[in-house]
Amino acid sequence: MNRANGVLAVACAAQFMVVLDVSVVNVALPAIQADLRLPAAHLPWIAGAYALAFGGTLLLGARLADIHGHRRTFLGGLALFTAASLLGGLAGGGAPLVAARAVQGLGAAVLAPVTLTVLTAAFPEGPARVRALATWAAVGLTGGAAGNLLAGALTETLSWRAILLVNVPVGALALPVAARLLTDAPRRSRRLDLPGAVLATTGLTCLVYGLSQARARGWDHPAPVAASAAALLLLAAFALAERHAPSPLVPPRLLxxxxxxxxxxxxxxxxxxxxxxLWYFLSLYLHHALGYTAMQTGAAFLPHTLLTLLVGLRVTPALMRRAGDRTLIVAGALAAAAGFGWQSLIGPGDGYLTGVLGPAVLISVGGGLFTTPLTAVVTSGVPEADAGVASGLLNTAKQVGGAVGLAALTALAPDTADPGRAFLACAGLLAACAALALALPSAGRDQQPFGGAGEQARLDGGEPVGPAR
Incomplete structure (x- = not known):
């Protein structure tokens, strides 16, 4: 195995663990509650502490890679995530488990952006990078489904503790490999934008917290309203501060x-x-409407996982050599929209074959088609000095989108045995994605030089930065 493929392997292993742990505890919550004798009010915190810390600190974690180097940041994030997984798996009560999940989220926020950054550094633009991005994207797309499957299998055969402890040997094996393979590009001297980091982190944390509370308590409760208002004020202050910061957390030139x-x-x-x-509503439908066990629910997502991997790894890279990236993004979004539209017809009387498997084909094919070219378009042409924060923005958009979507969709479809309206709304959102994608440049074809023609973005100390080559 050459160095670039080794980097791909450790980056995908890290990305898989990060995405896996977004959903892995959901199926195991009843077992956790029974074992630790927890009141029901504690369960949302076990599930939400990870997402709260992850979504709230992603931008900060992304910028660390640009300041301290890809190798050091990757190793630090992986070590923190692995150690927190060990502590969570050994936790003897609800409070230590919630704390461990929050530290896991911090490790994930450092690790997730740099997994993409090390790939774009290891693979120059061209077919090799496309294949690497396709693998990375497919791993991310299948992580949620795999989390449900793995959690169901481990909880029923071993213990709920195994869903966290399984990260420990993976992390322990990946750390020395990553230490040997990863290298740091020369770094420019710059300071961390501490005011921007505080505003972004607290703003995003308040946003994720407010949305999680809205889902649990409703918008008529003061907690989600206050948290969401604070989030808007903090993020507005962040946007204003970034315009005048000498070394901004998110350089305005990126946007x-x-x-x-x-x-x-x-x-x-x-x-x-x-x-x-998608995983939230389908999991609850399978449990409440069809009476599936944790193991059966996880197995029900196998078609999603396998189809996404097949399309993302084999079909999409081949099509990207023949069709424009923008074309594939639009086609994939429309296919997924059609799948969600079909999924919206689901009802309490539908079985697995008619209610889940058919739509899964279109949803998985669509997701597998558009994720890799979208990632390629967003990361192409970004200067190396901003690669970390560009990856962080992409991951933040995914996580905040998931939190916002879940809060809005659960309010739209409170009956989890009949989630049709939620899936219909998803179909509309993906149709909007297809329309917006028409405004994207096509990476490798009509991609503009970064920052516009004739612009020379400057880093700290006035050093010019041109387009990435």
Missing amino acids: RSRAVAVGNLVTLLAGACFQIP
Whole structure:
């Protein structure tokens, strides 16, 4: 195995663990409650502590890679995530488990953006990078389904503790391999934008917290309203502060790129359907309407996982050599929209074959088609000095999209045995993604030089940065 393929292997292993742990505890919550004798009110915190810390600190974690180097950041994030998984698996009560899940989320926020950054550094633009991005994207797409399957199998055969402890040997094996394979590009001296980091982290944390509370308590409760209002104020202050910061957390020049701005908006809307909501609503439908056990529910997602892997790894890279990236993004979004539209017809009387498997084909094919070219468009042409924060923006858009989507969709479809209206809304969001994608440049064809023609973005100390080659 050459060095680039080794980097791909460790980056995908890390990405798989990060995405897996977004959903892995959901199926095991009844077993956790019984074993630790927890009141029902504690369960949302076990599920939500990870997402709260992850979504709230992603931008900060992304910028660390640009400041301290890809290798050091990757190893630090992986070590923190692995150690927190061990502590969570050994937790003897609800409070230590919630704390461990929050630290896992912090490790994931450092690790997730840099997994993409090390790939774009290891693979130059061209067919090799496309194949690497396809693998990375497919791993991310299948992580949620695999989390349900793995959690069901481990909980029923071993213990709920195994769903966290399984990360420990993976992390322990990946750490020395990553230490040997990863290298750091020369770094420019720059300071961390501490005011921006505080505003972004607290703003995103308040947003995720407010949405989780809205889902649990409703918008008539003061907690979600206050948290959401605070989030809007903090994020507005962050946007204003970034315009005047000497070393901004999110350089304004990034958002002047049409690929970055439009691509992240498309990612946000797609995340509102794929990241969390699809697995949430289907899991509860299978449990409540069809009476599936944890193991059966996990197995029911196998078609989603296998089809996404097949399309993402084999079909999409081949099509990207023949069709424009923008064309594949539009086609994939429309196919997924059709699948969600079909899924919206689901009802309490439908079985697995008619209610789940048919729509799964279109949803999985669509997701497998558009994720890799969208990632390629958003990351192409970004200067190396901003690669970490560009990856962080992409991951933040996915996570915030999932949190926003779940909060809105659960309010729209409170009856989890009949989630048709939620899936119909997803179909509409993905149709909007297809329309927005028409404004994207096509990576490798009509991609504009980063920052616009003639622009020379400057880093700290006035050093010019041109397009990535």
